[in-house]
Amino acid sequence: MARPPGADRPLYVRIAMSLKSRILAGHYAPGQRLPGEDDLAAAMGASRSTVRQALTELRDTGYVTSRRGSGSYVADPLPIEPLSPRSGPVYTGFLDDLDNEAHHVVERDRVQEELLADEALAARLKVPVGAPVVRYRATRLRHGVPYGVATDVLPRAVADRITPDVLDASPTIVDALALAGSRVAESLQRLEPAVLDAADARRCGTSAGDPALAITGTAYDAGRAPIDAYTLTVVTGYGIGLHLTRATTADGSD
Known part of the structure; x- marks a missing residue:
């Protein structure tokens, strides 16, 4: 579970942080295809458009790439080095x-x-x-x-x-x-x-x-x-x- 930011943060930002925590913890490996938008929306309890905003946030910050007709993938390499050796959960928040x-x-x-x-x-x-x-x-x-x-x-x-x-x-x-x-x-x-x-x-x-x-x-x-x-x-x-x-x-x- 990610550490959600405060109530003033949009839901798509919370979802982006949750996905980022899983990427940095190694749950999703570099180059791995992420679940589809419908699956993520169901898992996150959010609309597909909100999930799409979250994925855009992750693309803009270099954590996710998109392939036309194929979906979203974890960036390879990632913009920062993941924890190595693999840690337990990674809790995300704001500096x-x-x-x-x-x-x-x-x-x-x-x-x-x-x-x-x-x-x-x-x-x-x-x-x-x-x-x-x-x-x-x-x-x-x-x-x-x-x-x-x-x-x-x-x-x-x-x-x-x-x-x-x-x-x-x-x-x-x-x-x-x-x-x-x-x-x-x-x-x-x-x-x-x-x-x-x-x-x-x-x-x-x-x-x-x-x-x-x-x-x-x-x-x-x-x-x-x-x-x-x-x-x-x-x-x-x-x-x-x-x-x-x-x-x-x-x-x-x-």
Whole structure:
């Protein structure tokens, strides 16, 4: 199930987000034909015209292609890399929801260093192995209380646009990217259990070996170029809420 956006979002957008979540989770593979409009309309409890609008939205954003007389297919390649290895469910939502929450978030004790991309980072950022990248690490606080450690790795060309004055004025690296003209437009992340190492435990005032939650992902700009390979390690005791709402049509049906 996708995480439906708020009630102000049109139903076709909700359906597009639901289909996108299934594509990114691997339920529909790149190149695979999607169910027909009638089948999707029946499954989604919506009209065929609404489903057609949703498919248009996915075509416009590069997730779906159409073949005359054959139907709609998952794009190959996709505009962003799906989670690999295949994850559990992918919940979709809107970055502006997180932007609102981020008003209460700041980073402190930020450390910046230059690295050379290993194979894993090169694949995530689509740069050559050995390409220069810049890593930022900081303690993340919400309402002044430490709740985790943020690690952001940016391609050198992207990091070079984050000048010292931009960095000083930015509560988080995501804010710095936006101020530097590389606003995050899309992001895909996975959540996995983790254990705090000694360095992260010191930053958060906890103990090494304590359980944690690692949120690892890749952020993309409006041109679908990867600009940030990030990990947020969240300490135990910090709760994340998930609000699920079933989308309904104007006549009250699902």
